[in-house]
Amino acid sequence: MSKYLLVLAVIIVGIFALSSCSKEDIGKKNYDEGLKYIEENGKRDGVVTTQSGLQYEILKAGNPEGKKPTASSQVRCHYQGTFLNGKEFDSSYKRGEPLVFPLNGVIPGWTEGLQYMTEGAKFRFVIPYFLAYGPYGYGSIPPYSTLIFEVELIEVL
Numbered sequence: 001m002s003k004y005l006l007v008l009a010v011i012i013v014g015i016f017a018l019s020s021c022s023k024e025d026i027g028k029k030n031y032d033e034g035l036k037y038i039e040e041n042g043k044r045d046g047v048v049t050t051q052s053g054l055q056y057e058i059l060k061a062g063n064p065e066g067k068k069p070t071a072s073s074q075v076r077c078h079y080q081g082t083f084l085n086g087k088e089f090d091s092s093y094k095r096g097e098p099l100v101f102p103l104n105g106v107i108p109g110w111t112e113g114l115q116y117m118t119e120g121a122k123f124r125f126v127i128p129y130f131l132a133y134g135p136y137g138y139g140s141i142p143p144y145s146t147l148i149f150e151v152e153l154i155e156v157l
Helices: 001-022 023-041 108-114
Strands: 047-049 055-060 073-083 088-091 099-102 122-127 147-156
Touching: 023 122, 108 122, 108 147
Parallel strands: none
Antiparallel strands: 047 055, 055 122, 073 088, 073 099, 073 147, 122 147
């Protein structure tokens, strides 16, 4: 009987610990870490910070004669998305198939960032929460998350 009481006690303590870590606490932590990361990242050579707060870094220059998308373009891209701690939350590379989407149908950081690219380019975007999924998050992405994407623009359709 004491074995079961111990297991029950561990479960109750775990539930209490999780409930004491509110969505607001997680959001504040993500907000603070994001601001600090963006500030430090913006000091690195090769990182451009736009007026909106998006940061990008050119990993591979695109084809100088390649198309450049507009906000209303449809594009084909490969990408990997990670949190600030490096944990991957999505990757078209792992699925083995690039994503095709309208540029005005994704998060604002992507809509803006891809317009700086030409076909064949690969960029790293650091997207502040307000250009990503905002104060609410989305699916496995917690509130106020600053996100990092490596994006390869394969084709403007």
